[in-house]
Amino acid sequence: LCALALVLLGTATYAGRLAGPFIFDDEQSIVDNPSLAPLELRRALSPPNASPVAARPLVNLSFAIDRALHGLSPAAFHATNLLLHLACALVAFAALCRLLVAAPLSGGLSWLRERPRLPAFCAAAAFCVHPMAAEVVLYTTQRSESLVALCYLSALWLLLREAQTGARLWPHMLLVAALGAASKEVFVTAPLLLLACDRAFCAGSWRAALRARAALHAVLAASLLPLLLLQRGAPRSESVRLFELDYMLAQLRIVPGYFAHALWPLQPVLDYGPLWPGAAVGAGAWLALAGAVLLGSCVWAWRAPRRGFAVIWACAILAPTS
Secondary structure (H helix, E strand, O other): OHHHHHHHHHHHHHHHHOOOOOOOOHHHHHHOOOOOOOOOHHHHOOOOOOOOOOOOHHHHHHHHHHHHHHOOOHHHHHHHHHHHHHHHHHHHHHHHHHHHHHOOOOHHHOHHHHOOHHHHHHHHHHHHHOHHHHHHHHOHHHHHHHHHHHHHHHHHHHHHHHHHHOOOOHHHHHHHHHHHHOOOHHHHHHHHHHHHHHHHHHHOOHHHHHHHOHHHHHHHHHOHHHHHHHOOOOOOOOOOOOOOHHHHHHHHHHHHHHHHHHHOOOOOOOOOOOOOOOOOOOOHHHHHHHHHHHHHHHHHHHHOHHHHHHHHHHHHHHOOOO
């Protein structure tokens, strides 16, 4: 019933908006992408460098399939994005149910373990219809976010299921990790973050987590190799400027605004504008704030792993981009 409600809620929210045009990077990712047509597996898995789908072969393959089936119809591409977003919401619901059961809650919160479906549904529904989620449905190139989120959440579900049932699920994790690595670079944080989740909610310590689920964590760590291989030759050297001071300092201004819009989404932002020269002027306060947040998050997660996990999760998801 909860799963059906999530699907109906997400469909009702976005179905009437699927006919919108391609925007921003969609022209380069889809319309002018020579690797999409005609549909050939080898071509589709070799997206062009210096494009939004560079080093993201799974995203490019999904675009090639959509183009082969529906041509250049934006509505068809957006419909696929909606299906992926709904899948993310369903897996998030399933993972949250298992996470609440695994969490050692007591006192007034013990009911969450006994009836996890209601809070898990509320969280998944908020994720599904949040105004920021409109971007992953209606901005076609952001399919990379949905695909990597689906793999990330599936990996979390597999970890929790193995911890709770004892089933050996590393072959399934191998597939999920490979797909995640082929979707977007943010999956690079999955091995450490899921190990932290295991330590906080399942095993109780780093050593116990590695001992109990060695194969699962080894498979996740192995996903770093294809990620590194896909980054050979700097496939997005024109847009990814991780070592430029202006770029990094601009992110220090953008990320706090991102969190603010996530918590109070009155005016969501789709385009944060250009990274202007001279962004380093007056950036000392932002650097101090970022350093304090990072240090505080690490200390909190180390000393109170369960309560600090949500902060570490958010930081780890944003870190590879920002």
